[in-house]
Amino acid sequence: MTHVFADQSKLSIEQIRNLPIMQSLGHKIFFDTNLSNPPGQACSSCHDPKTAFSDPDLDLPVSRGAVEGKTGTINAPIVMYTAFIPAFHFDSEESLFIGGQFLDGRETTLEEQAKKPFLNPDEMNNPDKASVIEKIRNASYAAEFKLVFGQDALDDVDKAYDYVASALASFERSAILSPFTSKYDYYLAGAVKLSEQEERGLQLFEAKDKGNCAACHPSRPIDGRPPLFTDFTYDNLGIPSNQKLLEAKGADFVDIGLGKTAKDDTDNGKFRVPTLRNIAKTAPYMHNGVFTSLREAVDFYNTRDIDGKWPKPEIAATMNTEELGNLGLSDQEVDDIVAFMRTLSDGYESGEHAKIESAGAINLPYVRIEGQDVASKIYSVRMEQITAEQNSPLYHVTQLKELSLADDVYLNDIPYYSLDTGILEIPAIKKEHENGKQSTYVAQFKQTTPNGNLVFELGYYKEWQ
Numbered sequence: 148m149t150h151v152f153a154d155q156s157k158l159s160i161e162q163i164r165n166l167p168i169m170q171s172l173g174h175k176i177f178f179d180t181n182l183s184n185p186p187g188q189a190c191s192s193c194h195d196p197k198t199a200f201s202d203p204d205l206d207l208p209v210s211r212g213a214v215e216g217k218t219g220t221i222n223a224p225i226v227m228y229t230a231f232i233p234a235f236h237f238d239s240e241e242s243l244f245i246g247g248q249f250l251d252g253r254e255t256t257l258e259e260q261a262k263k264p265f266l267n268p269d270e271m272n273n274p275d276k277a278s279v280i281e282k283i284r285n286a287s288y289a290a291e292f293k294l295v296f297g298q299d300a301l302d303d304v305d306k307a308y309d310y311v312a313s314a315l316a317s318f319e320r321s322a323i324l325s326p327f328t329s330k331y332d333y334y335l336a337g338a339v340k341l342s343e344q345e346e347r348g349l350q351l352f353e354a355k356d357k358g359n360c361a362a363c364h365p366s367r368p369i370d371g372r373p374p375l376f377t378d379f380t381y382d383n384l385g386i387p388s389n390q391k392l393l394e395a396k397g398a399d400f401v402d403i404g405l406g407k408t409a410k411d412d413t414d415n416g417k418f419r420v421p422t423l424r425n426i427a428k429t430a431p432y433m434h435n436g437v438f439t440s441l442r443e444a445v446d447f448y449n450t451r452d453i454d455g456k457w458p459k460p461e462i463a464a465t466m467n468t469e470e471l472g473n474l475g476l477s478d479q480e481v482d483d484i485v486a487f488m489r490t491l492s493d494g495y496e497s498g499e500h501a502k503i504e505s506a507g508a509i510n511l512p513y514v515r516i517e518g519q520d521v522a523s524k525i526y527s528v529r530m531e532q533i534t535a536e537q538n539s540p541l542y543h544v545t546q547l548k549e550l551s552l553a554d555d556v557y558l559n560d561i562p563y564y565s566l567d568t569g570i571l572e573i574p575a576i577k578k579e580h581e582n583g584k585q586s587t588y589v590a591q592f593k594q595t596t597p598n599g600n601l602v603f604e605l606g607y608y609k610e611w612q
């Protein structure tokens with residue numbers, strides 16, 4: 148019998164996210180540097196969390212393999228948000244290829260993708276599946292592996308290899324890799340404002356007669372899900388060759404992208420539209436890493452068709468000549484678009500803390516509200532003091548707004564209100580004094596309900612030393 152966790156294809160992303168033990172196993176495999184030949188390289192070597200799970204090495208446009216001197220052929224992409232890439236397919240209505248893992252879509256699912264790097268001689272270089280499974284049998288997490296997939300899970304090499312891929316895919320589908328915690332997410336949730344420049348950049352990014360970027364990198368929520376900044380289609384932007392890559396791979400080297408997968412010359416030079424989430428952290432850019440900065444990438448869209456400005460395209464025949472090439476953006480407008488793209492990095496801290504304002508009003512930009520039978524939601528709350536008593540002043544809630552933050556993994560230390568106990572805990576609330584000094588308190592409020600009004604009584608507060 149196959150183990151219940153082995154076939155995730157029937158589960159929704161939400162259900163998979165509720166498989167923490169499987170994710171934690173996948174996490175360990177992803178970071179295990181023993182799984183290469185020779186040892187020393189893990190998935191995380193080329194997909195490092197410090198650079199949003201892309202290759203941290205800036206010297207080379209491609210990744211170094213486990214074997215000295217071996218390199219891949221393409222700029223290692225971000226593994227974040229790959230969980231949302233649909234399976235590779237041809238959309239007959241739009242007459243377009245969509246989705247698939249790898250920039251040329253050659254693997255249908257995350258599971259199939261995860262089986263490749265271990266055996267790729269340019270990457271982790273194991274001779275066969277059996278040698279990978281032998282390493283897993285000796286790994287510190289072998290017992291955990293059996294706990295997840297069954298006591299005999301490592302006995303049959305083929306099955307075990309499938310389980311390894313399942314665990315990796317499960318980790319890749321976890322909230323760790325798709326947190327949706329960029330400044331732009333908070334902006335969409337109504338929790339923060341963009342700066343003036345970022346706001347201008349967003350408008351230029353979306354305007355059809357300006358950047359027109361959103362035509363391929365959609366920037367607005369779809370069906371209530373925050374935008375992924377890719378429509379998963381394929382395009383040839385007319386990217387020039389990367390000399391560094393030609394030095395490493397030979398002067399004739401060119402990757403034809405989708406042409407290989409679709410087996411059709413008219414698709415040569417096309418690559419899947421990548422997500423722009425965390426784009427500020429994943430230089431260099433494009434499939435061959437030819438651009439070293441975001442500014443250069445936007446400049447290319449803006450001026451590709453201006454004579455003499457850029458070297459000729461790698462593949463000219465299939466190049467998109469309609470949506471880019473001469474956008475007529477000013478230097479300032481290019482900078483604005485770059486500033487906007489910088490708001491797409493996860494782990495944004497809004498800097499908005501719980502605060503005691505003058506006249507005793509309390510501003511709580513984020514409060515987690517939950518109860519035993521009520522799912523956790525995040526609200527912004529404002530409370531104003533109604534009695535001037537010093538000992539246990541009463542506050543009533545004057546604003547209560549639900550925020551649609553997609554995920555709250557980075558919001559762990561925020562105030563918490565339990566519907567079951569009626570207690571509001573504030574782990575850190577700041578107050579600015581008239582002399583400019585700031586104090587931080589920990590405070591607890593208890594809900595009372597005089598005459599049916601939502602009123603909170605200050606239980607205790609204590610200043611942090």
Ligand code: HEC
Pocket residue numbers: 177188189190191192193194210211212213219220221222223224225226229247248249250251257260261264265269270271315319
């Ligand atoms: C030596 C560097 C290297 C190692 C090690 C490596 N990868 Fe990759 N990874 C790449 C490159 C390069 C690509 C892009 C290849 C392509 O598109 O043809 C890629 C693509 C991917 C993609 C597809 C992303 C997308 O947008 O299509 C996923 C997912 C991924 N890797 C996961 C993994 C996992 C899981 C492991 C470990 C089992 C791993 N990688 C090990 C370099 C590496």
Ligand code: HEC
Pocket residue numbers: 352358359360361362363364381382383384386417418419420421422423426429431432433434435441444445448467470471484
């Ligand atoms: C016609 C569709 C299309 C439009 C319009 C478009 N892009 Fe792209 N974008 C792509 C494709 C396809 C790639 C990958 C190309 C490659 O690697 O060869 C890409 C790649 C990028 C990259 C590099 C991503 C990475 O991970 O290396 C950035 C940055 C980018 N686009 C920003 C923009 C901006 C900014 C605009 C508007 C000025 C824009 N794009 C307009 C399709 C488009």
